Amino acid sequence: MPRQTRRRSYDQYCAAARALDAVGDRWTLLVVRELLAGPRRYTDLHADLPGVSTDVLASRLKDMERDGLATRRKLPPPSAATVYELTVRGRQLLPVLTALAGWGAPELAERRPTDAVRAHWFAIPLVRALAGPGDRSGVVEVRLDEGVFHVRLGGGGPDYGDGPATRPDACLTLDADTCVALGRGELTLADGVRTGQITVEGDTAFLGVMSTSVPSGGTGSAGGG
Template sequence: MPRRSYDHYCAVSRALDIVGDRWNLLVVRELCSGPRRYSDLFADLPGISTDVLAARLKELERDDILTRRKVGPRTATAVYELTPTGMALRPALEALSAWGTEHLGERRPTDAVRAHWFALPLGRAVAEVLPIGTATVHIGDTVLHYNITAAGITHHDGPAPASDLEFHLDLATAAEVATGARPLPDHSPSAL
């Protein structure tokens, strides 16, 4: 399928030519914390069809936003991960997350939710408590860790090898912290 273009000689327009299609930035959001299999992406993007997901992955790979890599003993499984070009979109996602948090409102009965979708706003909340360092955050069964440096915040799947702080949240508390309705609850120095 040929790429649609706004045909504007404008940096925002060019960026949207590449990542502005429906689902593209959500695929990037899913890959910010690390590589994912197709089945993981499909499970964590409720509402996307398999055809649309496959098309978006091919387009994003073509545009050097992500790469597909075979893994496993017989390389039968593929994972998708962001390239450096794709990781460079993180500040844009951070800005969209900060802006969108103010417009999130109450969760509607039809809204899907995944714990890791709170990773970006929770990272900002963790950085208020820990301006530099590493923190592990448990949200139910989901575990993320944050590396906070002078250069910014990154999040990754799983616990940190060594954390300065550790937080345990349920989904409701994570949502409240992410939306700014409450601060992070008390934390403990990590036992790692």
Template sequence: MSRRTYGHFCAVSRALDVVGDRWNLLVVRELSSGPRRYSDLFADLPGISTDVLAARLKDLEREGVLTRRRVGPRATTTVYELTAVGVGLRPVLDALSAWGTPLLGERGDTDAVRAHWFALPLGRAVADLVETGTVTVHIGESTLYYVVTETGVSHHDGPAAEPDLELHLDLSGAIDVARGNRTLADTVTT
């Protein structure tokens, strides 16, 4: 199947040729904290069909945004992870997250939510709290950690091996921080 294209000699349209299809950037969001199995991606992208997820993964792999590899004792499990090209989309996701935060409004009764979906806005809050270092953040049952350097912030699945700081939030606190209603310092327990 040939790739759909806008057919414009423009950097924005070429970028959208690769990541502009529905679900593509959300797949990248899911992989931005580390490798994931297909079943994990499917579980954390409510509303996507298995056919669409498989197609998006194949397209993003073909474009060099992600790669897949086999892991496990007998290499029986496949995980998907971002390539350097895919990691390069992190500033795009950060900008979309910052731009979209005021658009969140109130959570609807049927809106799906996952704690790790707040990783990007919480990363900005973590960077405001610490100049540099490693911070583990627990949001309910979910755990991720941030590495804050002079050049930026990255987030990763699970707890850090030796965090400089460990924070605990409930989901409503994470939402409040993400929306800018409260600061991280006023919300967390250590």
């Protein structure tokens, strides 16, 4: 019988310690962050986790499969690509990432020259900011200079995803600093629209703001498929 490598553990009968046994290794929660956006290929994960080695990423994905946090499946033809996706238990880490992002938000006061950035990294705090105090439901496409992502309010699938939405109910155009301010609660959506820091298009009534789109301008990637 082949010898099994003993899993590293804090060996403490404590819920927090047990959780850290599964997700406390470097890069694991950032892999979760990427997979919360939906199924991803290994190459996509590696591209959006700058700094991780191929060996470490492969090891983390293997650990996540072992711990029941992620699964691997092959897409049907013509793609036939293999993707990783979170299990139900893995998706239950969204509130953990949301709380962690809220706690770490003050550290975004200044962007370091060495900082990598991807547009969808702003999604987790923004989901909470756009959800607001009411029961909002809809798909919002968010356009930054750094890229485009979308968030889904009110359930019904992944809470956010990289790239344009297929049929967004509303589109927001803003810069990264404004997005950070929204996520940190330093700016409301209504105030951002009123001051011109945020442009909104589409059916924005569910967000509690009026559209500021220019009818003749077009929206590019906002169209549905």
